[in-house]
Amino acid sequence: MIDLSVLSATEIRDGIAGKRFSAREVADAAFARVEALEPSIHAFNQLTPELAEAAADRVDAMVAAGDELPPLAGVPAAIKDNMNLVGTRTTCSSKILASYESVYDCTAVRRLLDAGALPVGKCNLDEFAFGSSTENSAFGVTHNPWDTDRVPGGSSGGSAAAVAAGMATVSLGSDTGGSIRQPGALTGTVAMKPTYGRVSRYGCVAFASSLDQIGPFAHNVRDAALVLNAIAGKDEMDATSVTETVPDFTATLNDGVKGLRVGIVRDMLELEGLDPGIKASVEAAAARYAALGAEVGDVDIPAARHGLSAYYIIGPAEASSNLARFDGIRYGYRVDDATDVLDLYMRSRAEGFGPESIRRIMLGTYALSAGYYDAYYGQAQKARTLIIEDFAKAFESYDVLLTPTSPEVAFKIGEKSTDPLAMYLSDVFTIPLNLAGLPGVSMPCGLSEGLPIGLQVIGRHFDEATMLRAAAALEADLALDMTPSMARGGLDG
Amino acid sequence: MAKDRLSEVLERYEAVIGLEIHTELTSLKSKMFCGCPVEFGGEPNTRVCPVCLGLPGALPVPNEAAVEATVLAGLAVNCDIALWSQFHRKQYFYPDMPKDYQISQYDLPFCSGGHLDVEVDGDAVFQRVDRDSEEEYTARIGITRIHLEEDTGKMIHVGGAEGRISGAEKSLVDFNRAGTPLMELVSEPDIRTPEEARRFAQKLRLIMLTLGVSDCSMEEGSMRVDGNISIRLRGEIELGTKSEIKNMNSFKALHDALAYEIVRQADLMDVGERVVQETRHWDVGAKRTSMLRSKEEAHDYRYFPEPDMVPFAFTEEWVESIAQRVPELPDAKRERFMGTWDLPKYDAVVLTSDLAMAGFFEAAVAQTGPARAKSVANTMINDFSAHLNAEGIGVDESPVKPSMLAELVVLVDDGTISGKQAKEVFSAMVKTGEAPAVIVEARNMRQVSDTSAIEAVVDAIIAANPDEVASYRGGKIGLVGWFVGQVMREMRGQGNPKVVNEVLRRKLG
Structure with missing residues (x-):
């Protein structure tokens, strides 16, 4: 059987095009891995073998007809369960949407499938993407393939774990404050948040509209770039998606970093509580950039220290509004013995939402209330402006910036679940990018005590190409094997 | 009855009235934030899509034609057009609102600071007792703002009396109307009489019809007028406590409800009671207002900028291009x-x-x-x-x-x-x-004006009635009418009366 732990997306497509194996065989291999690994990982809320097989059959029919195959033909792909796809439930890992069937397709998912990908299933997440560990799910915890006692990060933990375990070759996550990049770091995958507006948000259940962005997980930078190629570009259904030209993000991946100006965000690297192993690994990565011919220097983003506080105002404020529609009237969970409409609202929502969702709805509602708006939301927006300005200044001197993705490696399940503030700190390096709308990619840069470390490479607005080129150069130089031991091999020998 | 009382009340009290007028942009092809058609009625929940149903993940995309129509309306009523504007979310829970927030505008409406001049004549002139003349007058009513928002769905209450919610067994929702572009105009509290209010609303309706942005049907609800009204003793500067009146579904209802409310508030004040700030419902059958909700139930709408859309930046040139489209008003x-x-x-x-x-x-x-x-x-x-x-x-x-x-x-x-x-x-x-x-x-109705043809008939009539001719000539000149009648009968009504008269007078001499 095909060993999906070693094949890249391009190798799969080319293998199918060259008739070395069929798309159907790829699908079978993916579901064989799911059968073997999913019981100990729980990356998925729902598996979609029928959809995957139908998609595989379409690819095989194209091969039979001698048609040119699209770039991701036959590539097993997993989708975060906050994105709509007809034929699936879109639950957001919440009781309130547990039985909600999608009636339309999310644009990014549609584009991914139009590029030939095979949908393996819908991935677990922290409820409505509120969290950094995928523990806040109504359907159970997702385990990290590197150590199943540990979390995969979150909120896109299922999408990250599915790729890390090789149950999918690529996957889609959504990133509001680090929800792609942080689980990417904790699972040793390449995980990218594109520039705000680069990828349509239509069909992805909104957490915080001004921060959310869909992006890929992959085993390597090239595969991530291929997925971005497929999903990027203006969508008439999303007024915040932009008409900016979409280049071929794979075209410049091998151009190297000679002369590229690489800035280490020094004040972030000096942050208290940063794992020393991670700090050393990031410094080492910077040294490699210098060795590869880049001009490496230090830069500060002082306003970023306000990022976490600003984010925990803006994010919950928008979330409190976006989640209002889950009211039990038209769809979703509804108590069946309501005495009147207020009772219906209050109990359906109290019973349907998990504790972290309720916490964020309350935080956001409070922050937007009369008399508090200026002190909270207004101030947070000012902090956001300062962060944007600091990054703009840094990008006057540098082409890409480096930070750790996460202050620590994968932590134990249950370790932080009772301490929301400690959990919130997980995203201290990733949040400023969402506030500034900047693209960032997390890539593995080493191990600390046997667990993956993520390096965050930050690019200018709509300059994912340079960011990915820098990531690809380091990836080639480090040549790390980032396959967790449980996921090695073809599994069936 | 109310009208007589009204004139009497208005001699002692001055009414201060402001109107909020919602106009659905019914002439547009599609809804405010999606491609669903804008039409009245239809099978419930047939003109809906993920966006106007507020399904998970759906996003609004603004209808540019609606923005243009609003700017056009603003220019037609002398408003300033904001070059920087945006939508906000107005948040409250109600089953007819799919997202449980309404996309509306807050501190940055498209249009502000306009006015309309309304002319008042007839008996209503007397309601304005501060005027020293009984002649018709023109009142300039300020327009605070015009903004754009989306309409809600419609609730249908089943099992109760007259479709009212109280006593209903269940409530159904029809979302066909949800997301219809809705323009809200807020007037300054410059209106002093029910007649001024009516004329203002009528004039606004005529302007909207002229612009072709709405069918402005008060019956079907595509134009809805709410009033804020308070009264104060003449000469008093401080405003009284206001009530908000809803359900005024015709111009007559608007006039009558405001007239009723002025008298009701005066009756309270006359006996030393306070007017309570509340929303009241006009009952057209009973010809009275009744309390709908008190101020204590007022919402905190938690407005914040709509993050699913980018703000609008207009140029002077663009506004000018819309101004060119304002037709003759x-x-x-x-x-x-x-x-x-x-x-x-x-x-x-x-x-x-x-x-x-x-x-x-x-x-x-x-x-x-x-x-x-x-x-x-x-x-x-x-x-x-x-x-x-x-x-x-x-x-x-x-x-x-x-x-x-x-x-x-x-x-x-x-x-x-x-x-x-x-x-x-x-x-x-x-x-x-x-x-x-x-x-x-x-019908062979062609009128005969040919003098010779008429003369022939006249001659025959004169010849046949010598006695009457003598009487006429003797001074009974009133007989000319009788002669005209005879001639016309002879001509089967087709003689030109003017010519017949002329010829008769000449011939009778």
Whole structure:
């Protein structure tokens, strides 16, 4: 059987095009891995073998007809369960949407499938993407393939774990404050948040509209770039998606970093509580950039220290509004013995939402209330402006910036679940990018005590190409094997 | 009864009234934030999509035509147009609102600072007791703002009395209307009498119809007027406590509800009671307002900028391009009718208070020529209006077309038929839809103006009635009418009365 732990997306497509194996065989291999690994990982809320097989059959029919195959033909792909796809439930890992069937397709998912990908299933997440560990799910915890006692990060933990375990070759996550990049770091995958507006948000259940962005997980930078190629570009259904030209993000991946100006965000690297192993690994990565011919220097983003506080105002404020529609009237969970409409609202929502969702709805509602708006939301927006300005200044001197993705490696399940503030700190390096709308990619840069470390490479607005080129150069130089031991091999020998 | 009391109350109290007028942009093809069609009625929940149903993950995309229509409306009522504007979310829970927030505008509306001049005449002039003259007057009513938002769905309450929510067994929701572009105009509290309020709303409606942005049906709810009203003793500067009046579904209801409310508030104040700030519902059957909700139930709407859309940045050039599209407005049209065709003000007002009437008039005059404009106006204001009222139909539904009315006017004017015959032709025209000339021909109604033909008949009548001729010549000149009658009978009514008279007087000497 095909060993999906070693094949890249391009190798799969080319293998199918060259008739070395069929798309159907790829699908079978993916579901064989799911059968073997999913019981100990729980990356998925729902598996979609029928959809995957139908998609595989379409690819095989194209091969039979001698048609040119699209770039991701036959590539097993997993989708975060906050994105709509007809034929699936879109639950957001919440009781309130547990039985909600999608009636339309999310644009990014549609584009991914139009590029030939095979949908393996819908991935677990922290409820409505509120969290950094995928523990806040109504359907159970997702385990990290590197150590199943540990979390995969979150909120896109299922999408990250599915790729890390090789149950999918690529996957889609959504990133509001680090929800792609942080689980990417904790699972040793390449995980990218594109520039705000680069990828349509239509069909992805909104957490915080001004921060959310869909992006890929992959085993390597090239595969991530291929997925971005497929999903990027203006969508008439999303007024915040932009008409900016979409280049071929794979075209410049091998151009190297000679002369590229690489800035280490020094004040972030000096942050208290940063794992020393991670700090050393990031410094080492910077040294490699210098060795590869880049001009490496230090830069500060002082306003970023306000990022976490600003984010925990803006994010919950928008979330409190976006989640209002889950009211039990038209769809979703509804108590069946309501005495009147207020009772219906209050109990359906109290019973349907998990504790972290309720916490964020309350935080956001409070922050937007009369008399508090200026002190909270207004101030947070000012902090956001300062962060944007600091990054703009840094990008006057540098082409890409480096930070750790996460202050620590994968932590134990249950370790932080009772301490929301400690959990919130997980995203201290990733949040400023969402506030500034900047693209960032997390890539593995080493191990600390046997667990993956993520390096965050930050690019200018709509300059994912340079960011990915820098990531690809380091990836080639480090040549790390980032396959967790449980996921090695073809599994069936 | 209320009206008499109203005049008496308004001598002691001054009413302070502001209006909030919602207008659905019914002439647009699609809803505010999605591609669903804008239409009234239809099977429930058939004109819906993920966006206007607020399904998970759906996003709003603003309808540019709606933004343009709002700016057009703003320019038509003398507003300033904001070059930087955006939508906000207004948040509250209600089952007819799919997202449980309404996309609306808050501190950055598209239009602000406009005004409309309304003319008040007739008895209503007396309600404005601060005026020192009994002549008609013009009141300038300020317009605070016009903003754009999305309409809600409709609740249908089943099992209760008259579809009201109280006592209903269950409630259903129809989302066909949800997301319909809705323009909200807020007036300054410059209105002082119910009649001013009515004239303001009527004028605004006429302007919106002229702009072609809405069908402005108060009955179907595409134009909805709410009023804020308080009263204060004459000479007092501080405002009284206001109430907000809803469910005024016609111009008459608007007038009557405000009149009722003025009297109700005065009755409270007269006995030393306080007016309570609350929202009240006009019951058109009972002719009274009743409390809907008190101020304590007022919402904190938690407005914040709509993050699913980017703000609007307009250029002066763009605003100017919209301004070019403002058509001739009712005031200008009225002035033109008075100036170009020398019509009296009354005629011009009547003809321009209805778009179709004005269009009909212009089409008819184009055919008759400007010299007969007054005759066209007379025929329209009298016969044509009477016919429309009798049938209960609109101008466009009448079988009488501008060309037919023009033809009729010309037939009278050139003496082919008499004014009396014209009435008969008009009736026939309404029944058959035939052109006046055809009717005149078929009924052989052509008026005889030929002097020699008339003279022959007159000579015969004079010869046959020597006694009457003697009486007339003896001084009973009133007998001329009798002679006219004899001649006309002989001519089967087709003699030109003017010529018959002339010839008779000459011959009778």
